[in-house]
Amino acid sequence: MTTLLDDYALISPLRYRNNWLKLIIVAFGLLVGVSSTSPVTPLFIALSMSIATVFLGKTPLKLYLKILTAPLGFAFAGAVVIFFFFGSGSEILSFNIFGYPFIANSEGVNMAALVVSRTFSGMCCLFFLAFTTPMVELFAVLKKTRLPESFIELSMLIYRYIFVFLDVAMSIKYAQTIRLGYKDVKSSIYSFSMLVSTLFLRSWEQGEKLYLAMDSRCYNGRMMMFDAKRPVELSEIITASLYFIFILTVFYFTKNISVV
Amino acid sequence: MHIMEGFLPSPWWQLWFAISIPVIMFGIYKLNKMVEHKREILPLLAVAGAFIFVLSSLKLPSVTGSCSHPTGTGLGAILFGPAVTAVLSTIVLLYQAIFLAHGGLTTLGANVFAMGIIGPLVGYAIYKAGMKFNFNAYAVVFLAATFADWATYVATASQLSLAFPAEAGGILGSFKAFAGIFAVTQVPLAIMEGAVTTLIFKYIVQL
Amino acid sequence: MSILETKNLKYTYPDGTTAINNVDIEINKGKKIAFVGRNGSGKSTLFLLLNGTLEPDEGEILYHNEPIKYDSKSLREIRKNVGIVFQNPDDQIFAPTIYQDVGFGPTNLGYSKDEVDEVVNNTLEYMGLKHLKDKPPHHLSGGQKKRVAIAGVVAMDPEVVILDEPLSNLDPVGADELLDLLNEYNHFGKTIIISTHNVDLAYQWADYVYLMSNSEVINEGTPDDALSDSNALKKAALTQPTYLEIYHELMIRGLAHNHRAPKDIPELVDTLKPLDLMWVNVPPETKVGDYLNL
Amino acid sequence: MSILETKNLKYTYPDGTTAINNVDIEINKGKKIAFVGRNGSGKSTLFLLLNGTLEPDEGEILYHNEPIKYDSKSLREIRKNVGIVFQNPDDQIFAPTIYQDVGFGPTNLGYSKDEVDEVVNNTLEYMGLKHLKDKPPHHLSGGQKKRVAIAGVVAMDPEVVILDEPLSNLDPVGADELLDLLNEYNHFGKTIIISTHNVDLAYQWADYVYLMSNSEVINEGTPDDALSDSNALKKAALTQPTYLEIYHELMIRGLAHNHRAPKDIPELVDTLKPLDLMWVNVPPETKVGDYLNL
Numbered sequence A: 001m002t003t004l005l006d007d008y009a010l011i012s013p014l015r016y017r018n019n020w021l022k023l024i025i026v027a028f029g030l031l032v033g034v035s036s037t038s039p040v041t042p043l044f045i046a047l048s049m050s051i052a053t054v055f056l057g058k059t060p061l062k063l064y065l066k067i068l069t070a071p072l073g074f075a076f077a078g079a080v081v082i083f084f085f086f087g088s089g090s091e092i093l094s095f096n097i098f099g100y101p102f103i104a105n106s107e108g109v110n111m112a113a114l115v116v117s118r119t120f121s122g123m124c125c126l127f128f129l130a131f132t133t134p135m136v137e138l139f140a141v142l143k144k145t146r147l148p149e150s151f152i153e154l155s156m157l158i159y160r161y162i163f164v165f166l167d168v169a170m171s172i173k174y175a176q177t178i179r180l181g182y183k184d185v186k187s188s189i190y191s192f193s194m195l196v197s198t199l200f201l202r203s204w205e206q207g208e209k210l211y212l213a214m215d216s217r218c219y220n221g222r223m224m225m226f227d228a229k230r231p232v233e234l235s236e237i238i239t240a241s242l243y244f245i246f247i248l249t250v251f252y253f254t255k256n257i258s259v260v
Numbered sequence B: 001m002h003i004m005e006g007f008l009p010s011p012w013w014q015l016w017f018a019i020s021i022p023v024i025m026f027g028i029y030k031l032n033k034m035v036e037h038k039r040e041i042l043p044l045l046a047v048a049g050a051f052i053f054v055l056s057s058l059k060l061p062s063v064t065g066s067c068s069h070p071t072g073t074g075l076g077a078i079l080f081g082p083a084v085t086a087v088l089s090t091i092v093l094l095y096q097a098i099f100l101a102h103g104g105l106t107t108l109g110a111n112v113f114a115m116g117i118i119g120p121l122v123g124y125a126i127y128k129a130g131m132k133f134n135f136n137a138y139a140v141v142f143l144a145a146t147f148a149d150w151a152t153y154v155a156t157a158s159q160l161s162l163a164f165p166a167e168a169g170g171i172l173g174s175f176k177a178f179a180g181i182f183a184v185t186q187v188p189l190a191i192m193e194g195a196v197t198t199l200i201f202k203y204i205v206q207l
Numbered sequence C, D: 001m002s003i004l005e006t007k008n009l010k011y012t013y014p015d016g017t018t019a020i021n022n023v024d025i026e027i028n029k030g031k032k033i034a035f036v037g038r039n040g041s042g043k044s045t046l047f048l049l050l051n052g053t054l055e056p057d058e059g060e061i062l063y064h065n066e067p068i069k070y071d072s073k074s075l076r077e078i079r080k081n082v083g084i085v086f087q088n089p090d091d092q093i094f095a096p097t098i099y100q101d102v103g104f105g106p107t108n109l110g111y112s113k114d115e116v117d118e119v120v121n122n123t124l125e126y127m128g129l130k131h132l133k134d135k136p137p138h139h140l141s142g143g144q145k146k147r148v149a150i151a152g153v154v155a156m157d158p159e160v161v162i163l164d165e166p167l168s169n170l171d172p173v174g175a176d177e178l179l180d181l182l183n184e185y186n187h188f189g190k191t192i193i194i195s196t197h198n199v200d201l202a203y204q205w206a207d208y209v210y211l212m213s214n215s216e217v218i219n220e221g222t223p224d225d226a227l228s229d230s231n232a233l234k235k236a237a238l239t240q241p242t243y244l245e246i247y248h249e250l251m252i253r254g255l256a257h258n259h260r261a262p263k264d265i266p267e268l269v270d271t272l273k274p275l276d277l278m279w280v281n282v283p284p285e286t287k288v289g290d291y292l293n294l
Helices: A005-009 A021-035 A040-056 A059-084 A106-132 A135-144 A149-178 A186-217 A234-253 B012-037 B041-056 B073-080 B083-099 B107-132 B137-163 B172-181 B188-207 C043-052 C073-082 C098-108 C113-126 C140-154 C173-185 C199-205 C230-235 C240-254 C265-271 D042-049 D072-081 D097-107 D112-128 D142-156 D170-185 D201-205 D230-235 D242-252 D265-270
Strands: A091-097 A100-105 C004-011 C017-028 C032-036 C058-063 C082-085 C160-164 C190-198 C208-213 C214-219 C279-281 C291-293 D002-012 D017-022 D026-028 D030-035 D058-063 D080-083 D160-164 D191-196 D208-213 D214-223 D277-282 D291-294
Touching: A005 A106, A005 B083, A021 A106, A021 A135, A021 A234, A040 A106, A040 A234, A059 A100, A091 A149, A091 C240, A091 D026, A091 D097, A106 B137, A106 B172, A135 A149, A135 B083, A135 D072, A149 B012, A149 B041, A149 B083, A149 C173, A186 B041, A186 B188, B012 B041, B012 B083, B012 B107, B012 B137, B012 C173, B012 D058, B041 B073, B041 B083, B073 B083, B073 B107, B073 B188, B073 D201, B083 B107, B107 D112, B137 B172, B137 B188, B172 C240, C004 C043, C017 C190, C017 C214, C032 C173, C032 C199, C043 C082, C043 C160, C043 C190, C073 C082, C073 C190, C082 C140, C098 C113, C098 C140, C113 C140, C113 D277, C140 C173, C173 C190, C173 D265, C190 C199, C208 C230, C214 C230, C265 D242, C279 D201, D002 D042, D017 D042, D017 D160, D017 D214, D026 D191, D030 D201, D042 D160, D042 D291, D072 D080, D080 D142, D097 D142, D112 D201, D142 D170, D170 D191, D191 D242, D201 D242, D208 D230, D214 D230, D242 D265
Parallel strands: C032 C190, C032 C208, C082 C160, C160 C190, D030 D191, D030 D208, D080 D160, D160 D191
Antiparallel strands: A091 A100, C004 C017, C004 C058, C208 C214, C279 D291, C291 D277, D002 D017, D002 D026, D002 D058, D208 D214
């Protein structure tokens, strides 16, 4: 079953904290992480964001760890390429597979470690946002950023129908599984094609019904915005500032540290 | 498969934003014009966006072993044109990042470029060219959707190799490696997406 | 006072199937009206005609004795006043939160932000949904979604609320709650129209019933009248309401008073001739202490 | 002969809500079983446990007295033999034509092309769907879709067919047709399980009833027994079956025989004490020709 982080964000106690504050913290983490020149700062950010998500945001630890492993596949696959092909410097490791030389040098190894740590840190920041700030809160923020209204409206409608169609997709998949539709690769491909086609037809029909529903409620090109008041407290600002100073200090003092 | 949060260093992630934003702006401009002209298009765009998201969240077991997924953007480009599809893809990519931890925020620009711009453009170009030369419509749709999907992954591999050129062979060298991981494995899935899109197209024609 | 009236209405779908044929109805203010018929008998199409979503091929629809016009301004007016609640709430709830969804209609009617806020809060309170206002719709149960869909229509303060199969997929408790809500709303003078294939529901709930079959209205009247004609019901492929059927069986066997048709079990039992007050004609040969065979 | 049995079954959803708690049931071959309860009482989850789609947290499920194993081979075996028909047919008809849809299961069972053809044709014939075989599913009526969904499961020749709310959204004729079909299928020795929140349906149709409330089975037995305990029904937020309730009212007032519980209207009327055969105790002072006050 597909787990949507949004469902957990809706029940997180941090949902009711100021959205801008959370966004600033996340933006700070993302930018510092991606700009760092040593793996130390990203790891600090990853750790602090994880602690905040699990302990303050009350995200189930088991789920958090499970979700965290998902991006690691991509990170390591990419890192392996960097490890062997990127940069120059002293040779650390080399071997041949089927006649192809694989040579890792110090610059490549350092870059691979850096990239993995940045991805790790970035993902933890993203998780903090995703697990504590449901999309319905972010719509209010998007509105304030003066993005074009049609863009936000479209996002809101898409948001709603994602859940409707996910339900449909899951039900169809259940029905197919029960009739042994995913017993091997061949039947999986066949079943999946039918699932997608049916889902498309259902979406298309839903689009027509949606127009009918909007129209019969006098749609005049306006959607209502969610506008919750989430006041920010002084103590929160102070804590966040201290955190920023701490991370920047770590950033400054560890900027030249490398793995090899 | 999109580029994960934090994977692209400066100045690459900023660069992709700089390239993607004007396209998105143009897409929103087109979107506003379309909706003004024909209001019933907005609900259709909404369900199309939701469809693309759900499609991408259905991971296929045991096809390639990687977590590749269909992109749905070829079909979007054929139905709504590439500019509006770019807007839809942006929203979908944002939701993928926040709901599924798939992709990222700093890498959003790069991912929009690959999935929201290159993919639809390639699909649309093939579709238009094919229709102009009066080829079999289903064959054209198949090719358009297949290459729209595949082009997305080739673009992703290119973006990665630009950011991390190989010592031997430079950008081309690392492109070979990244493409080996991200683009070659996508071939069967791209073909499948083409086949399914053709099937869907057949339905639409019947309706 | 007639709010909605149709005259010789006819509607044919683009593919040529007739969905509504020769329909004349009159909806009076403050009434509870039920359209009863099988699936596909034309009820839903009629509803879409009544709020101007579909335009009839022949005949006309009168709103407050004026024919509906189909320019966008008149349509807004009629849609504001004739609200439709569709059968499947997922087709109708499209905003990210309950609050936003209920506020959709009022916002599009051009209310100010404060007015919208007040209307939405009152409606949510009234529908017992206040605690759910910041939730997204997919976190709600079927019964709650149904109420949100109704709230979205009620928030526009329409004169008539039309509900397509309002009890479908609700369990008995959910159904009772919803009926209570509709009755309460009706007490405030609102006109309520429902469609259903459940004759028992129509019989117990409605003031006036239209029986539909094959795109036409084949019978109408008070529930007792419209739902006791077994020929018309047979044509509509429906059966008599349970209580009415039992009552008729009792009448045939002389076991029931000629009471007004019973609407619930106590009333049904009350129609039985009370044995302890029965007068028996004693035959001449009866002796004192004998048992009498009636 | 027990086909399916659960022992102390417990299942909790990933978010921590308990969906099934302490459930012990025994399904015997050739029976018609109804699970009755409100929406959300755990019926659907129980069904997904019974065919191995969900794995219980505690307890076990016995299929022909052997505990279910969850490797893919055993799961195939159990899914072939315990077919589920979901509530919404739109979610389970996914092939471009009816023929392909009904052939989906048999094809996956590895039947040859000729075998698939034979099975599909027989099933379509049996379900009265032959004339629709080359149609795309979205042009069908609700009742037809329901039958296609059932055909898709029946074509795999399961021992047990489970149906989730089989009558939801069907009009009376559609419902009757479906029940006839299920009864006929049952006559061939197949076991049929349904879930419903309609006590009347369970009362009239089932051989054995499980009453569910809040993830637990709170009562079980023949329909007369399981659905007459008003405390259990109250706990499940349901009411007595209509005929049973009327019968009890009549009994209380001494108007009915102590007959077996009536299942339909003729039986209900038959329970009434026939007045023309009633014995009356004549008081001593009665004179010939007097009227007797009973």
